[in-house]
Amino acid sequence: MENQEQKHKRRVRYSGTHPKSFQEKYKEHQPEKYADTVAKVIQKGSTPAGMHISICVKEILDFLQIKPGQKGLDATLGYGGHTLEMLKCLKGEGHIYALDVDPIESAKTRERLAGLGYGPEILTVRLENFANIDKIAAEYGKFDFVLADLGVSSMQIDNPDRGFSYKTEGPLDLRLNPEKGISAAQRLRTVSQEELQGMLTENADEPYAPEIAEAVVQQIKRGGEIETTTELRRVIEKALAFIPEKERKEMVKKSCQRTFQALRIDVNSEFEVLYEFMEKLPGVLAEGGRAAILTFHSGEDRIVKKAFKQLQREGVYSDVAKDVIRPSAEECARNSRARSTKMRWAIKA
Numbered sequence: 305m306e307n308q309e310q311k312h313k314r315r316v317r318y319s320g321t322h323p324k325s326f327q328e329k330y331k332e333h334q335p336e337k338y339a340d341t342v343a344k345v346i347q348k349g350s351t352p353a354g355m356h357i358s359i360c361v362k363e364i365l366d367f368l369q370i371k372p373g374q375k376g377l378d379a380t381l382g383y384g385g386h387t388l389e390m391l392k393c394l395k396g397e398g399h400i401y402a403l404d405v406d407p408i409e410s411a412k413t414r415e416r417l418a419g420l421g422y423g424p425e426i427l428t429v430r431l432e433n434f435a436n437i438d439k440i441a442a443e444y445g446k447f448d449f450v451l452a453d454l455g456v457s458s459m460q461i462d463n464p465d466r467g468f469s470y471k472t473e474g475p476l477d478l479r480l481n482p483e484k485g486i487s488a489a490q491r492l493r494t495v496s497q498e499e500l501q502g503m504l505t506e507n508a509d510e511p512y513a514p515e516i517a518e519a520v521v522q523q524i525k526r527g528g529e530i531e532t533t534t535e536l537r538r539v540i541e542k543a544l545a546f547i548p549e550k551e552r553k554e555m556v557k558k559s560c561q562r563t564f565q566a567l568r569i570d571v572n573s574e575f576e577v578l579y580e581f582m583e584k585l586p587g588v589l590a591e592g593g594r595a596a597i598l599t600f601h602s603g604e605d606r607i608v609k610k611a612f613k614q615l616q617r618e619g620v621y622s623d624v625a626k627d628v629i630r631p632s633a634e635e636c637a638r639n640s641r642a643r644s645t646k647m648r649w650a651i652k653a
């Protein structure tokens with residue numbers, strides 16, 4: 305008996321010495337305590353867990369020309385990397401108001417920045433959608449500078465519980481504020497094939513939108529669940545099984561990225577709130593006030609470019625970026641998430 309048991313004993317799987325899951329990367333979650341580990345991860349061109357590396361910092365600061373005593377708005381606080389650099393420019397005089405819709409990350413950021421000496425006397429953090437900048441300006445007055453760094457932070461993408469990435473198993477949520485609205489899984493339960501196809505095309509230029517929309521809707525009609533990130537990825541893999549094997553892996557990867565992007569834009573009404581923000585932006589800027597916006601895909605950039613150009617023609621802005629500004633090759637090598645970034649700016653007349 306003993307012998308038999310030994311025979312069937314499985315070799316313990318070697319799990320390696322390096323942490324693999326988001327939670328296991330506890331050192332990266334405490335940048336102040338484990339600065340060496342964090343520095344090594346950044347040097348390798350990766351973003352440490354629980355952190356976000358700010359993009360185009362120099363380009364933004366060069367443009368905004370922040371002076372002590374000014375009042376600014378960071379419409380997308382995130383990890384607070386840009387906010388921190390802008391706060392330094394104030395040299396203790398003036399104020400920054402920072403918005404975010406994410407209650408989880410913005411609370412952590414507020415605490416961390418307060419720990420660095422930037423408390424409520426110089427920084428006000430509000431849990432607010434940037435579509436409501438008019439209300440913020442009505443409360444605090446017009447701003448000398450405004451920054452919006454659109455989309456999601458690395459902390460949100462990397463946390464499997466938020467469901468932003470097809471690469472890790474988690475609930476298919478994708479909400480920037482998980483306490484409001486409906487999750488992506490809930491959205492898929494009632495979406496029609498036609499609507500989903502339109503969503504994939506409009507929000508992410510997905511070339512296989514018809515195939516993916518059909519596969520998703522059929523799966524749900526048959527009573528199959530799509531409640532997790534992996535379940536959605538599997539449906540996409542099946543829908544694209546007709547692609548020759550040599551190209552399939554890469555195609556599936558790209559279609560997964562685009563499908564998750566399209567769903568994220570949908571459940572967070574990202575285009576609608578961006579239109580509203582662009583419309584209200586001139587009204588919250590002081591005369592000569594400067595605004596910089598970072599976008600991450602063509603849909604966002606089109607909205608920003610069109611609004612800036614039209615409002616310049618109407619004399620609302622005295623000047624706008626002629627061409628898009630891209631992060632340097634060196635920055636993209638250091639931070640792969642910078643590769644798709646485009647920056648545009650405008651100056652209020």
Ligand SMILES: C[S@@+](CC[C@H](N)C(=O)[O-])C[C@H]1O[C@@H](n2cnc3c(N)ncnc32)[C@H](O)[C@@H]1O
Pocket residue numbers: 356357358359379380381382383384385386387403404405406409432433434435453454455456457458480577
């Ligand atoms: C790319 S991150 C910002 C990173 C930040 N600039 C930094 O340096 O750490 C974008 C942030 O904007 C927030 N966000 C996205 N849409 C928003 C909206 N409509 N209103 C307010 N915040 C929003 C997200 O929750 C996320 O935290």
